[in-house]
Amino acid sequence: MSEPIPICRSSVVRVLRLSRLALLVPLAACATETLFESDFDATPVNQPPATAQAVGTAAVDGPAGSVLVVAPPVTPSGNWVQISRPGADSPVAGLQGNFSEFGGEGEYTFTTTLFMPTGSGLATLQCEPFGQPVGTLTSFLHIDFTRENDVRIDDKEETRFGTFPRDQPFIVQVQLNIGASSATAHIALAGAGASGAADYGIEPALLTLARQFGAIRVWMGFPSTGTFDATNIVVTRKTD
Numbered sequence: 001m002s003e004p005i006p007i008c009r010s011s012v013v014r015v016l017r018l019s020r021l022a023l024l025v026p027l028a029a030c031a032t033e034t035l036f037e038s039d040f041d042a043t044p045v046n047q048p049p050a051t052a053q054a055v056g057t058a059a060v061d062g063p064a065g066s067v068l069v070v071a072p073p074v075t076p077s078g079n080w081v082q083i084s085r086p087g088a089d090s091p092v093a094g095l096q097g098n099f100s101e102f103g104g105e106g107e108y109t110f111t112t113t114l115f116m117p118t119g120s121g122l123a124t125l126q127c128e129p130f131g132q133p134v135g136t137l138t139s140f141l142h143i144d145f146t147r148e149n150d151v152r153i154d155d156k157e158e159t160r161f162g163t164f165p166r167d168q169p170f171i172v173q174v175q176l177n178i179g180a181s182s183a184t185a186h187i188a189l190a191g192a193g194a195s196g197a198a199d200y201g202i203e204p205a206l207l208t209l210a211r212q213f214g215a216i217r218v219w220m221g222f223p224s225t226g227t228f229d230a231t232n233i234v235v236t237r238k239t240d
Helices: 009-022 204-210
Strands: 032-037 057-061 067-070 080-085 093-098 106-115 123-129 141-145 151-153 156-161 169-178 183-190 197-201 213-220 226-238
Touching: 067 093, 080 093, 080 213, 093 226, 106 123, 106 213, 123 169, 123 204, 141 169, 151 183, 151 197, 156 197, 213 226
Parallel strands: none
Antiparallel strands: 032 226, 057 093, 067 080, 080 226, 093 213, 106 169, 106 226, 123 141, 123 213, 141 151, 151 156, 169 183, 183 197
């Protein structure tokens, strides 16, 4: 049985929209500032996500129709964003969430809820430097949700861990501790049959990028095909 994900009170409020999952997430006292928060409810279904989000901004990478706001795949919840890549020769598609301001070194928490349909290919979450153009895919950490229903970090087979369900929402949380000489990540899954956690050291060669952390991305690239959905995308930074 996996350990509960520690998460701050502000993030729990957002997860309450998926109340069955919220029961798995304990409250913890901490002072944070929100640097990115998705808000898809104000955007009409079948339209691209708005540039202005609840906190920060969003940018779409991919052809028209590849990144759209959709009605919730499960209830209770608000609108989700859907990432689509219909064919092997289709362009990369994804949503980049840009922070409202640069935070520098510190402790960050990146949380989202994913929905992976049966038959869909590999989906990716990644962490990027501040101010990176939406068409650039450089990252210092990326996390793949594989066809085998487990998680892989930075394309390394030895990092595979955990399990997640198809056709049900589950929570992903990435806790980043970025310092002057090293950076680490704690990645955990929870809810609806999802479980597993892993600790990972950011590659030393990528530390400079990690210290510039300023954006996250949910995306699908070559050779994966299919769709997946995401909601409640939030990044906070510890302030105490």
